[in-house]
Amino acid sequence: MKRSVLAVTGLTLALSGAAYAAEPTLSPEAREASKKIYFERCAGCHGVLRKGATGKNIEPVSSTKKPDGTVVEGGTRKLGQERLVKILTYGTEGGMVNYDDILTKEEIKNMATYIQMPPDVPPEWGLKDMLASWKLIVPPDQRPKKQMNKVNLKNVFSVTLRDSGEVALIDGDTKQIINIVKAGYAVHISRLSYSGRYVYTIGRDGLTSLIDLWMEKPAVVATLKAGIDARSLDTSKYKGYEDRYAIVGTYWPPQYVITDGDTLKPLKVVSTRGVTVDGEYHPEPRVASIVSSQIKPEWVVNVKETGQILLVDYSDIKNLKTTTIESAKFLHDGGWDSTKRYFLVAANASHKVAVVDTKTGKLVALIDTKKLPHPGRGANFVHPKFGPVWATSHLGADVISLIGTDPKGHKQHAWKVVAELKNHGGGSLFVKTHPKSKNLWVDAPLNPETEVAESVTVYDVSNLAKPPVVINIAKMANLGKTKAVQRAVHPEYNADGSEVWFSIWAGKTDPSAIVVLDDKTRKLKAVIKDPKIITPTGKFNVYNTQHDIY
Numbered sequence: 001m002k003r004s005v006l007a008v009t010g011l012t013l014a015l016s017g018a019a020y021a022a023e024p025t026l027s028p029e030a031r032e033a034s035k036k037i038y039f040e041r042c043a044g045c046h047g048v049l050r051k052g053a054t055g056k057n058i059e060p061v062s063s064t065k066k067p068d069g070t071v072v073e074g075g076t077r078k079l080g081q082e083r084l085v086k087i088l089t090y091g092t093e094g095g096m097v098n099y100d101d102i103l104t105k106e107e108i109k110n111m112a113t114y115i116q117m118p119p120d121v122p123p124e125w126g127l128k129d130m131l132a133s134w135k136l137i138v139p140p141d142q143r144p145k146k147q148m149n150k151v152n153l154k155n156v157f158s159v160t161l162r163d164s165g166e167v168a169l170i171d172g173d174t175k176q177i178i179n180i181v182k183a184g185y186a187v188h189i190s191r192l193s194y195s196g197r198y199v200y201t202i203g204r205d206g207l208t209s210l211i212d213l214w215m216e217k218p219a220v221v222a223t224l225k226a227g228i229d230a231r232s233l234d235t236s237k238y239k240g241y242e243d244r245y246a247i248v249g250t251y252w253p254p255q256y257v258i259t260d261g262d263t264l265k266p267l268k269v270v271s272t273r274g275v276t277v278d279g280e281y282h283p284e285p286r287v288a289s290i291v292s293s294q295i296k297p298e299w300v301v302n303v304k305e306t307g308q309i310l311l312v313d314y315s316d317i318k319n320l321k322t323t324t325i326e327s328a329k330f331l332h333d334g335g336w337d338s339t340k341r342y343f344l345v346a347a348n349a350s351h352k353v354a355v356v357d358t359k360t361g362k363l364v365a366l367i368d369t370k371k372l373p374h375p376g377r378g379a380n381f382v383h384p385k386f387g388p389v390w391a392t393s394h395l396g397a398d399v400i401s402l403i404g405t406d407p408k409g410h411k412q413h414a415w416k417v418v419a420e421l422k423n424h425g426g427g428s429l430f431v432k433t434h435p436k437s438k439n440l441w442v443d444a445p446l447n448p449e450t451e452v453a454e455s456v457t458v459y460d461v462s463n464l465a466k467p468p469v470v471i472n473i474a475k476m477a478n479l480g481k482t483k484a485v486q487r488a489v490h491p492e493y494n495a496d497g498s499e500v501w502f503s504i505w506a507g508k509t510d511p512s513a514i515v516v517l518d519d520k521t522r523k524l525k526a527v528i529k530d531p532k533i534i535t536p537t538g539k540f541n542v543y544n545t546q547h548d549i550y
């Protein structure tokens with residue numbers, strides 16, 4: 001069966017030389033419905049203004065300057081209605097997937113017309129809008145003074161339930177659901193306060209939620225609509241600033257907001273509109289990953305379209321100092337090296353990984369990788385020959401690249417791809433290991449082959465000559481036949497590194513599950529099933545997320 005989850009995340013269109021279509025129009029109702037579909041399914045990859053990032057440029061009329069200076073005219077109007085319907089229905093070899101199992105024929109027809117019309121531009125979202133949206137449900141002085149439940153909080157997992165817009169808090173010791181809370185449309189990630197008390201979540205609709213784990217039944221104590229479209233957030237982790245601030249990055253408007261850590265009250269909004277590393281103005285440079293330094297009062301804010309990495313010093317937010325580091329365009333996700341001094345981030349559509357030294361505030365290297373590196377936060381381990389390395393897998397290749405990260409002890413290998421391991425397929429999103437583990441786990445949920453998408457590869461990092469093992473995780477969940485593919489996604493360790501958890505991500509109306517393996521034996525330990533576990537994707541163990549352990 002050939003399907004792909006990119007169908008729910010975005011479109012990729014190839015240009016052909018067809019003639020321009022006639023002036024496209026839609027009824028107000030069809031336009032409104034198409035606009036909604038565009039924002040929910042397409043904007044993530046192509047951008048609100050359709051200038052392209054992970055997906056291609058799909059402006060109605062576009063012109064691309066080639067390296068030799070020639071200009072190629074293109075755009076969706078040139079492609080025309082018929083061709084666009086075909087692309088939307090069947091997908092393309094270039095990465096665009098079929099929408100025929102997600103949208104109706106009528107919706108596809110309207111979408112083909114809609115993307116030939118000028119983009120709808122959502123409103124700006126400033127401090128005033130944010131303040132009006134802000135809800136302080138339980139003020140700090142009415143919250144518990146100590147932990148009121150008996151849960152081992154270190155081993156709680158905050159699990160994204162993508163299609164129900166919720167987060168499930170699961171006790172990692174007992175595997176019981178502690179609570180399920182509303183967390184915004186297609187909630188994306190969870191991050192932890194430095195103290196480990198608060199979980200912060202971000203919905204794609206910009207809804208930011210603050211969950212207090214100390215309550216008898218942990219629940220949301222504050223929310224903020226930080227923007228119209230968002231993917232990332234983090235908290236202040238430097239000594240003296242623990243739990244003081246949070247930062248939320250938004251796709252639309254392209255900006256970030258600094259908030260109070262324990263109330264989410266918005267304090268300062270900073271635009272990321274500006275100039276790319278090529279020196280061209282970009283109107284929609286979206287905030288991709290954000291991480292929090294523990295060696296300085298700084299956040300590393302990665303701006304996708306411009307390729308600029310911002311080191312934002314939060315020690316004086318009224319007089320905000322920012323270091324702007326040129327790297328490569330289309331920055332996406334990334335993680336720390338094992339010392340937490342260097343941050344490695346994928347510039348995915350540039351097929352590169354950028355390395356920043358947060359101590360000196362400088363770019364250290366831009367490393368060529370295979371097509372579309374996608375590390376999640378990556379994985380750190382000590383390679384028997386090359387010393388400390390950080391790993392990334394790829395969306396566009398069945399390869400896991402290992403990059404040397406030890407410029408002191410292994411200078412000749414630092415910031416180079418020192419080895420490439422074979423994954424069981426392309427379409428990988430996440431890799432994971434743990435300091436106490438010898439295993440490196442790699443998924444491939446976006447692979448078009450069902451068997452590959454259901455499986456993961458595991459390497460023994462102490463002996464990489466040993467052939468890896470491919471395990472079909474979905475089969476272990478024993479869910480029976482489902483409408484959607486049961487994608488095995490996002491390995492995550494428990495706090496002591498003895499278990500590794502995988503989400504089985506099926507359709508919204510299908511049963512889904514979380515599969516827990518014993519890391520040492522690689523054998524099944526538990527399957528967490530519940531009708532309320534709808535489309536689980538990311539899982540964030542409190543202790544590991546709090547301390548950036550991966």
Ligand code: DHE
Pocket residue numbers: 005008009010041043044045054160162186187188189231232233287288289290291332333334376377429490537538539
């Ligand atoms: Fe993600 C991380 C953006 C689609 C699951 N995703 C991130 C980050 C960004 C991002 C910028 C880094 C956040 C950080 O560290 O601060 N993701 C995007 C997109 O733009 C994209 C491609 C399309 C979209 O429309 O959203 C996209 N992501 C997806 C999915 O379809 C996934 C697989 C399922 C889902 O839940 O939506 C998905 N993304 C994740 C997860 C992480 C993530 C689980 C965190 C990984 C980690 O271990 O930290």
